[in-house]
Structure formats: structure tokens, C-alpha cells
Amino acid sequence: MEETTPGSRPVRVLIADDEALIRAGVRAILARDPHVEVVAEAGDGHEAIALTRAHRPDVVLLDIQMPGLDGLAAAARLHRESAAVGVIMLTTFGQDAYVTRALEEGADGFLLKADDPRELLNGVRAVGAGGAYLSPRVAGRVIAGMRAHRAAHPHRPLERLTEREREVLAGLGTGLSNAEIASRLHLVEGTVKAHVSAVLAKLGARNRVEAAISAYEAGLVTPAGGGDDDRVVVESRGRAPRLR
Numbered sequence: 001m002e003e004t005t006p007g008s009r010p011v012r013v014l015i016a017d018d019e020a021l022i023r024a025g026v027r028a029i030l031a032r033d034p035h036v037e038v039v040a041e042a043g044d045g046h047e048a049i050a051l052t053r054a055h056r057p058d059v060v061l062l063d064i065q066m067p068g069l070d071g072l073a074a075a076a077r078l079h080r081e082s083a084a085v086g087v088i089m090l091t092t093f094g095q096d097a098y099v100t101r102a103l104e105e106g107a108d109g110f111l112l113k114a115d116d117p118r119e120l121l122n123g124v125r126a127v128g129a130g131g132a133y134l135s136p137r138v139a140g141r142v143i144a145g146m147r148a149h150r151a152a153h154p155h156r157p158l159e160r161l162t163e164r165e166r167e168v169l170a171g172l173g174t175g176l177s178n179a180e181i182a183s184r185l186h187l188v189e190g191t192v193k194a195h196v197s198a199v200l201a202k203l204g205a206r207n208r209v210e211a212a213i214s215a216y217e218a219g220l221v222t223p224a225g226g227g228d229d230d231r232v233v234v235e236s237r238g239r240a241p242r243l244r
Contacts, residue, residue, distance in 0.1 A: 010037040011128030014055060016048035016071065017063040017090070022113070026061065026090070029117045036124055045069025049077055052085060058128045062107075064091040064098060072101050079106025086127035090120070099138050103210070109133040142213065158218050160202045168195040169203075170220040172211055 013030060015023050015038060023041050030036045039055045042048035044066045052060055060078060062071035069077075075087045088109035089102045102110050108127045111119055112135050123133035134142060158166060164185070171181035178196065182189045205211040 008035070010035045011059060011124055012037050012039045012055070012057040013124060013128075014038075014040045014042065014048065014051055014057040014060045016042040016045065016061060016066065016074070018043050018066045019063075022063070026120065029120050030124065032117075033121050033125075036121070036128075043067075045071060045074030045077075048074050049081075052078060052082070057085065059086045059088060059124050061088050061090045061124075064089060064093055064102075072098070072105055075102060075107045076105040086130070086132075088123055088127055088133070094135070094138050096141055099142060103142075110138055111135045112137050158203075158214075161199060165195055165199050165202070166218075166220075168192060169199050169211070169215050169218070172196065172199070172215055 013036060015026050015030075017023050017026070020043075027038050027041070030038055039057050040051040042051050045062070046069045048060060048062060049069070062074055064071040066074075071089060071091070075089065078085055078087055083106075086108045087106065088111055089098070089107050090111045090113060091098065092113050094110075094112050099110050109123045109132055111123050111133070115135050115137065119135060123135075126133040158169075161169065167185055168181055171184060178189050178192045181187075182192045185192070187195075199205075200211055203211065203214050205214060
């Protein structure tokens with residue numbers, strides 16, 4: 001995973017949770033990384049949106065159940081207002097419906113409060129670099145859900161992709177950057193970017209997490225581990241997705 005290097009700008013984070021104790025705990029975990037900076041805290045969704053406008057963080061950590069405007073609704077508004085802000089749902093609730101709704105609303109990550117603290121740091125780094133991140137506790141269920149959906153809709157997967165687009169998807173699934181895919185396929189980088197956009201559109205992938213899973217489901221990627229221990233990491237919006 002691409003990490004922030006010493007001397008570079010820290011990942012700026014806003015924490016939104018209606019429980020002050022939770023915010024303090026999250027802040028303490030993030031303080032372990034000198035390349036992560038908490039710039040603001042919010043107690044509800046409306047405050048999170050206002051503080052995002054004021055502080056322009058790189059990553060917003062949102063609890064789902066908050067008064068006034070919940071985290072899912074806040075994620076949708078933040079996604080509409082600024083695609084440059086990465087949104088991670090950090091919640092106690094890992095039900096499939098919440099995960100699906102979060103991804104539909106444009107969230108770039110989904111973490112559980114019961115996760116190992118290292119997952120929080122990993123997720124913030126990944127999303128701060130422009131990528132996406134799923135908790136290992138939910139990644140296996142997301143893959144299983146997509147697998148079931150594709151079983152019910154057998155004509156959706158790769159048959160709409162051209163041979164070149166399949167090659168690009170394979171590159172995405174193995175973690176190559178656009179530049180690396182271009183070098184491997186003897187293409188210019190701009191052409192690869194166009195192919196990536198076409199692949200996402202044809203697969204109906206709402207985000208790069210789903211593109212990575214699509215590559216996995218097509219047999220183009222073999223992640224380490226298995227089952228609920230699968231971890232979905234997408235290196236960045238300008239880089240290729242990886243399954244770990």
C-alpha cells in the first residue's frame with residue numbers, strides 16, 4: 001500500500017460521531033501516525049458537512065447513526081459536493097444493507113469500530129491517497145453478495161468487455177498503476193484511462209472497490225487468504241485496485 005512519506009503533507013481527517021468518547025478514541029488511534037492529522041470533529045451529519053466545507057479534509061470518518069442527519073445521508077451529500085473528499089463509514093453496524101447503502105452513496109471505505117486499530121490507520125492512509133478500503137470483516141460478505149448477484153444475472157460480468165478492456169481489468173486487479181498498464185500493453189496512459197472508464201461503466205461498478213471485486217470474480221485476481229479474511233484495498237483513484 002502506498003503510504004505517506006516523511007516530509008509530505010499529512011492526511012487531513014475529520015471525525016464525525018455523536019459520542020465524544022468514540023471521537024477521542026479514534027483521535028488517539030490516528031495520533032499514532034505522524035502522517036495523519038485530525039483537523040476537526042463533528043457531532044452530527046450537518047456539522048460534518050459544515051466543517052468539511054470549512055477545513056477541506058482529505059478523509060471524513062462518519063458514524064452511521066447520528067442525530068439530525070445520519071452518516072449515510074451525509075456521505076451522499078459530501079459525495080455530491082466534492083468527489084475529492086474521501087469518505088469512510090466507521091460504525092458498529094456491519095449489516096449488509098448498511099454496507100451496500102454506503103457504497104451506493106459514494107463512500108470510499110467501510111470500517112467497523114470493533115476492527116483492529118491498525119485497520120483504521122490502513123483505511124485512512126488508503127482513502128487519503130485517493131483509494132478505497134473495506135474492513136476484512138465485511139469484504140468477504142461484499143464479495144459473496146456480488147457473487148450471488150452475478151449468479152442471478154449471468155450475462156452481466158465480462159462478456160461486454162473487449163479483449164483490450166479485459167487486459168486492462170487484469171492490470172487493475174493485479175495492482176498495476178495506469179502508467180504500468182500502459183507500459184505492459186504498449187499504450188499511452190491517456191488511452192488506458194479511457195479504457196478504465198469504459199470498464200467501470202460496462203461492469204456497472206459504482207466505485208473501484210467493485211472493480212477490484214469484479215477482477216477477482218472473473219478469475220483475473222487471486223487475493224491472499226480467503227473468506228472473511230479477504231481485504232479489499234484500492235490503491236488510489238489514479239492507481240489500480242488491489243485485493244489483499
